[in-house]
Amino acid sequence: MNAFSNDPDVYRTLLESTRAIPWKIEWATMEFAYIGPQIEQVLGWRQDSWKTVGDWASRIHEEDRQKTVDFCVAQSMQGADHEADYRALTADGEMVWIRDVVHVVRNPDGSPQALVGFMFDISERKKAEDKILQLQKELEALSxxxxxxxxxxxxxxxxxxxxxxxxxxxxxxxxxxxxxxxxxxxxxxxxxxxxxxxxxxxxxxxxxxxxxxxxxxxxxxxxxxxxxxxxxxxxxxxxxxxxxxxxxxxxxxxxxxxxxxxxxxxxxxxxxxxxxxxxxxxxxxxxxxxxxxxxxxxxxxxxxxxxxxx
Structure with missing residues (x-):
């Protein structure tokens, strides 16, 4: 078990075999230390094109961009783990609903050291939620x-x-x-x-x-x-x-x-x-x-x- 738990290749294989997209950002440089190859299948952007936080922000739909960035920065500065749902832009101009689950790795003094997390494609879930919401509106109108x-x-x-x-x-x-x-x-x-x-x-x-x-x-x-x-x-x-x-x-x-x-x-x-x-x-x-x-x-x-x- 010790050999297994200390083998980084095993962890990488496990992470990259899931549908969730793992990533890590260094707080001091605001650069991606890592993002999973699944990102290419979900959003179409090459794995090596995710350099900085600016790349992430620019690939958020303009209607969601500012509020998502402001929320994530505020939560991270407080050292608070958080989640954010937003519409991400694909390389070919389409749109995918993403849920970002973020964990803040902190220094001994409590300041942020890094952000690690997973991106999930929740487009199908959003479609189902929108359908339920539409049905609720129709039922309310009927009432x-x-x-x-x-x-x-x-x-x-x-x-x-x-x-x-x-x-x-x-x-x-x-x-x-x-x-x-x-x-x-x-x-x-x-x-x-x-x-x-x-x-x-x-x-x-x-x-x-x-x-x-x-x-x-x-x-x-x-x-x-x-x-x-x-x-x-x-x-x-x-x-x-x-x-x-x-x-x-x-x-x-x-x-x-x-x-x-x-x-x-x-x-x-x-x-x-x-x-x-x-x-x-x-x-x-x-x-x-x-x-x-x-x-x-x-x-x-x-x-x-x-x-x-x-």
């Missing part, structure tokens, strides 16, 4: 989307409403809300069937989404046949105009409704409210006010709009 109509769901509505309420209070701008119900929707389902009812909800959602045409406008399905339009920076008259446009577009869609008592086509009842939130105003109270107006529209004959300043 804010109504699965049937593909507009925002109640969760998204509550989140955006809180944000827009705060923004409107800070900027002293008006915030408008339209709450609406499809008239006699239960009778629609009873007459036409639930699959056709789902199709109706999708059609109505498309109409409403088209009505909320600005980037910050939000169309959401709150549940069942109830929808909401959140209209930031929208005054009383403009909110009323949006509600009328919804009613007009829905009439133009001419979705047959054999169970309605007010129209042969699908119609809706709307409550509209506008407020410039003050420090003492409450967002839930605002919603309740608009909801009462929706109730008035429904019980006042349906297929109508009730609204104004909240």
């Amino acid at each position: 804010y989307q109504d699965a049937l109509t593909m507009v925002a769901n109640r969760r998204m509505f509550d989140t955006i409403l809180e944000m827009e309420w705060t923004k409107a209070r800070v900027t002293a701008q008006p915030l408008s809300l339209v709450l609406l119900d499809i008239d006699f929707f239960k009778a629609y389902n009873d007459r036409h069937g639930h699959p056709q009812g789902d199709a109706c909800l999708r059609q109505v959602a498309r109409v409403l989404d088209a009505s909320a045409s600005r980037t910050r406008d939000l169309c959401a399905r709150l549940g069942g046949e109830e929808f909401a339009l959140l209209l930031p920076a929208t005054g009383v008259l403009a909110a009323q105009e949006v509600a009328r446009r919804c009613r007009k577009l829905l009439a133009q869609a001419a979705i047959p409704h054999g169970g309605s008592a007010v129209s042969e086509w699908v119609s809706c009842s709307m409550g509209v409210g506008t407020v410039v939130p003050g420090v003492h105003d409450n967002v839930r109270a605002f919603i309740e006010t608009v909801d009462r107006r929706l109730y008035e529209a429904k019980h006042g004959g349906r297929d109508r709009i009730v609204g104004g300043p909240a």
